[in-house]
Amino acid sequence: MAKNLEIKSDQLSHEHIVIVRPPPPRYTLNEWHLNHQHRERCCLDQQKLAELVTQEADRVREEVEERIKSNKDETDKQIENRRIDIEFNAVEIQKQRKDVCIEIDDLKTYMERIKDCLASLQRNAKVICGKCIILREGRIGIDLCEDDVEHELKAELNIIEGSQKMLQSTLEEANEQVRRLKSVTYFMDRDLEDKGNVAKIDNHNSILKETSLNLSMYHGFTPLNQGFITNEEWEEFTKNNIEKASKEINSARQFRTYTDIIIRQAFQDLWNQYHAVNNAFKQRIREIRKAKNKMEVQHSEVVRQANEMTRTITELEKCMSEKEGFMALAHTRLGNRAQRPGMELCKDLVEIALTHETVELRRNLSKTQEVFAEAQASLRYLLKTQIQLEEDLNVKTNSLKIDEVDCMTLRESLDYHAY
Template identity: 70%
Template sequence: MSLSKHSPIHTQLKSKSLVVIPPPPARYTLTEWHLNNAYRERCCLDQQQLADSITAECERIKDEVDERVELNRKDTDRKLEERKLDIEFNTGEIKKQRKEVCIEVDNLKTYMERIKDCLESLKKNAQVMCQKCIILREQRIGIDLCCDDVEMELKKELQVIEGTQKMLGKALQQANEQVRRLKSTMYFMDRDLEDKGNVYKIDTHNSNLKHTSMNLSLYHGFTPLNRGNITLEEWEDFTRVNIEKASKEINSARQLRAYTDILIRQAIDDLLSQFHCVNGAFKRRIEEIKEIKTKMEIEHAEIMRRANELTRTITDLEKSLSEKEGYVALAHTRLGNRAQRPGMELCKDMVEISLVNEVGELRTNLARVQHMLAEAQASLRYLLKTQIQLEEDINVKTNSLKIDEVDCMTIRQSMDYHAF
């Protein structure tokens, strides 16, 4: 019976929703109530004291942070100003050194123009004139086409000119290289000045910024903002090295200019010395040729005088021979007539002996005169040949004098060695 009664009740509870009835509230004692109130009061007091302490600490921390922030800002501003002064000082030093470099570049370019002018003058004036003199003297003829002191001095002068050109060309190359190095130094200094100018603008802008300025921004990225990886010593060394390098190049340029001055002065002295040596050799040679030519002209006049006298002598001898033929004919005729004497009259009387002696002496004297006539004629031929040779030699000397005194010396008057 009990089982049958409980089954329908169980089935009915499943079909209906259940309602949970809370348990009755706990019951506390009065002591617990007083203790709880005291605890609550003590907690409130503790929290108030803690709040007052935290408030005081917050005020202290805030004041300390404000003071520290202000000090840091002022220190940063001061360091910004110091940094700007450092940049201004280095910039001034670089600009001062750059100005010196610019002046030295201009000075070197002026010296390069001097060297170019000197080379141009040597190439188009001195070398050409010297070569012309050598070529003109090749037009000498005969015995005068010899290797004399003038030719040796001219060749030496040409060697001096060519050697001077080589030295000046080398100096020009060195000046070009020095200008390139100075310009390279200027390039690095310009880059340094540009970078420092940009940094000065940035630091000036930063020094003008305040915490109340507009357009301030907070960075929320992950990359560090302090990207600087160069130490202050490296920064100072970089500028110092640029200035020292510029100073070194300036000193090198000044030494090169001093060397160029000495080189040009020495080259001018050597060229002038050799120029005077050549002119002296020309003058001595011209005087020597004139002296020889004068002697030849005197000898030529004497030869002509002697030839004229000898011609007159030959004429007299021929006339004398012609006259003596009459005496010979007279003696022969007398002998022939006396050979026709008859008989005993054909004897060697004094007349016969005198006539025979006269004929013999006439033959001897005529032979002597004819011998002398032949000698005189041969001497006259030699004199005329010598006269012709002297005339040729005089023409040779005249040609040499024209080449040396007129052509070459006129050309050498246009040779100009002056200090460039």
């Protein structure tokens, strides 16, 4: 519209025509008064409204400032309470963690005890027991028998192997217990690390003021309150960690008590069997020594009797040699008297005496020969018995050397003690 008027004005100016504006509107006096009253009422209304707004603004500002201050104080209080809670829980976790670490060290000490027991049984007890069994295989003759010593040695070997299995199983359980304790320590360390980071954040937040520098407004769309875990869940999590640690500590302490019982029982069983084997050895050594002493006495007696029998045989030979002279004398006399002539060849008393002497000599010589044969047989049996006794004495000497010298000397280095 204005553009059209300008165009027309330009056209009229070219035509030398002047446009006169219409006169302003004319108002009445009554309208003037009404307008003046209206303006005055509006001014008063605006002033009243401004006063009300000012009062309301002051009230709202004071209320907002009071609420903001109250909220900030409450937030500061909650931050401080939270910091105290975190510190308290952290201290409790640290105490429990210290107990767990102490228990881990104690369990490792017990594991070393078990390993020492196993090593000692493997390198000392089992080797010595096996050597004793092998050495006793060197017995010879009738002494190579299954006696009480062999039974006790085999029982000792079984007890050693059984103790090894039991201790190995206990060692595996100890490893598992240590693993569980370390797992608890890991989760407590993570919890302590998280609580430490939160404490740093809350400590930093506690020193921030509304006038602090480097404050910023967030204009993003993602909510700043990312927390989705309730305070009860948070407390329950820490409580569960502490309770789990306490449970594992109690379990470890019970296991250490159980380990003490196992080691003590194994030690007692091994020690009892050690004495049983030694007593069996001593009893067997006494039996062998008694038998050996008896054999030595018998051997001495047999040697004596053999010597006497040898002398007896010599005397019998001498006796038979002498009797042969008497026999030859009688036969010669009879032969000479058989040459008597005629009626002189009669059975006179001399003939009868010589005949009787010859019969008696033959009977005595035969009897002496029988005794001589029996003496020779007896001497052979005595010499055979002497040889057998000497062989048996060698067997007993060998057995005594194996049991008393070799095995008992080995067993002196056998050491069972509670680790």
